[in-house]
Ligand SMILES: CC(=O)SCCNC(=O)CCNC(=O)[C@H](O)C(C)(C)COP(=O)(O)OP(=O)(O)OC[C@H]1O[C@@H](n2cnc3c(N)ncnc32)[C@H](O)[C@@H]1OP(=O)(O)O
């Protein structure tokens with residue numbers, strides 16, 4: 314008898330472990346990081362406070378934050394051997410492949426000898442990831458070898474400084490803080506679960522994060538911000554967006570940036586990034602993509618009761634910051650590495666190898682037929 318494959322249900326709703334790091338979709342506490350509501354964190358905190366919270370379980374005091382940021386700033390520079398590898402990655406590569414390769418190479422050059430080094434390695438990845446993507450971006454585009462150090466006060470500012478090779482607008486730095494906070498952590502999403510499975514084998518932290526980057530890359534997960542951008546750029550105006558969306562829905566196409574595996578009526582991160590996208594549109598006097606995005610949101614809710622997830626309004630917001638579309642998902646990596654590594658630490662604290670069972674759906678026992686008789 315052929316049984317129904319559980320995998321087809323995507324393990325939806327099944328509890329696969331415990332975490333103190335995050336709630337997703339719980340009534341009354343939709344999204345919290347270590348007990349703090351996402352709205353208050355995105356409104357009031359810097360990303361570094363949130364990264365510290367995830368790593369250490371408490372918000373930092375002013376002096377703890379100061380020394381944390383000083384340590385991170387000292388870890389931005391890349392070793393020459395890593396720059397050499399980045400220079401060999403072709404300009405045609407996807408930046409997520411660059412992130413995956415860069416993370417893996419960092420683990421080759423500066424391996425985690427034992428778990429006592431984990432906090433140092435986590436800080437290294439947080440600090441170095443923006444440098445990795447920007448170094449490759451400039452070298453691949455025009456052969457320019459940028460300085461990967463900067464005087465920036467934060468990870469978001471460092472990224473914008475390296476990307477644009479100029480001092481960022483203060484509003485843009487605030488958007489980066491909010492965006493990195495929104496993307497930092499989300500319980501047992503696919504990439505985090507991947508990181509925990511890897512960690513449960515007691516592998517090193519770079520291997521676990523490298524796997525998570527590969528998982529985040531897919532358009533059903535982190536890659537949706539890039540895919541959403543490609544879609545909305547194909548719409549001329551809100552009416553055109555509505556017509557084309559209706560056609561896509563008729564053709565049963567997936568609309569990127571909509572829907573969620575856990576949330577049923579809204580993603581609490583959407584209102585926050587949507588608000589930033591609106592402010593950026595007002596500030597620049599160019600509201601085309603914002604207006605198109607709002608119409609998409611209306612049509613999707615009206616037609617399918619599907620709502621924007623964290624990715625959808627990130628597309629227009631990042632575009633307004635002058636960020637190339639292919640770099641959208643690498644920014645997600647720069648942020649989510651804080652959540653992945655917090656989960657890796659949590660897994661290591663109380664570890665047992667993660668090894669579920671499968672419901673067998675193959676043939677009954679068969680007699681082996683030798684090659685010559687087949
Ligand atoms: C940060 C993040 O990773 S957030 C997620 C980013 N991903 C995307 O934006 C990609 C587009 N969205 C999707 O593919 C899905 O909504 C997922 C992957 C996020 C969640 O998938 P699921 O948990 O399987 O979705 P769910 O069970 O709610 O789907 C219900 C129905 O709505 C449909 N649906 C869900 N999302 C969409 C969408 N974006 N466009 C069109 N239809 C959709 C499903 O196909 C399904 O239809 P069916 O019953 O006829 O098969």
Ligand SMILES: O=C([O-])CC(=O)C(=O)O
Pocket residue numbers: 337496498499501502503534573574575622623
């Ligand atoms: O939780 C999920 O399945 C996907 C998601 O929104 C995230 O990882 O931020």
